[in-house]
Amino acid sequence: MLTSQRKRAILDALERDGQVLAADLSAAFGVSEDTVRRDLRELAAQGHLQRVHGGALPASAAVAPLAAREDMDVAAKQRVARKAAAMIEPGQVVIVDGGTTSALLVQSLPPDLAATIVTHSASIAVALAAHPRVEVVLIGGRLYKHSVVSVGAAAVEAMSHIHADLYFMGVTGVHAKAGLSTGDYEEAYVKRALAARAAETVVLACASKLNTASPFCIGGVDLAQTLIVDAGASAKLTRPLEEAGLTVVKA
Structure with a gap:
């Protein structure tokens, strides 16, 4: 699975379930948790999610000026x-x-x-x-x-x-x-x-x-x-x- 596909799947899961866990994503994608954490870091930097211990939650949109x-x-x-x-x-x-x-x-x-x-x-x-x-x-x-x-x-x-x-x-x-x-x-x-x-x-x-x-x-x-x-x-x-x-x- 390409990185872009994993990221899209992570965002889809976040929208569907309201949260994602790094361990579950690692097992589902067949990649290491380090790889998943890197994906989460990059998505967080883009404002798509908020990282929390063990996974991520949807990021609030109410942070604009x-x-x-x-x-x-x-x-x-x-x-x-x-x-x-x-x-x-x-x-x-x-x-x-x-x-x-x-x-x-x-x-x-x-x-x-x-x-x-x-x-x-x-x-x-x-x-x-x-x-x-x-x-x-x-x-x-x-x-x-x-x-x-x-x-x-x-x-x-x-x-x-x-x-x-x-x-x-x-x-x-x-x-x-x-x-x-x-x-x-x-x-x-x-x-x-x-x-x-x-x-x-x-x-x-x-x-x-x-x-x-x-x-x-x-x-x-x-x-x-x-x-x-x-x-x-x-x-x-x-x-x-x-x-x-x-x-x-x-x-």
Whole structure:
């Protein structure tokens, strides 16, 4: 079997099964595991998959720059955002992550809502500046330009003084075994710290992020209690997450 044929077969198996194991591929192709690992390395470098211990998972497509991501899955993100906004009760302290779905969430807040929104996203804070009754707390730190959010030690220190009712977390990958993931090491650390400051963490995700992984793990799916996903997500994608303990809400 040619290298190109093996790679095509690997991607086909990944699409069909949701994951591949190097040992199984080695046996199926009649080649060494070293050969399979080389194939996986090359496919990962091309952005086709995310390598994990023992094999690979589908790579998340949600790793493009913010401007590009604003045009991805817009209708699905709007549905997720509206469902999330409806969870916020008057008087609550709510942490809102950066990202395109979070931007739509704050746009969906009713004008008479009186609540406190804590965010490490400058763009989210600016979007809320005109809201008549929402108090905005902006967490500072080093600007991570890809997602336009604050990261670093100063941001984590500021979070340690917050007790929030809800944290709406944005991710690039949700997988029952690989957990919640994102594309930047420091951003993963900040998201983990924010989850520790909230009574309930709610993950916002489109179906395209389910059963995918990114390079940096935020934590296991048990870091969150609820997942809001668009109604287009199939039971095949959501069932493993429910079995892992997440409450799945479809929008």
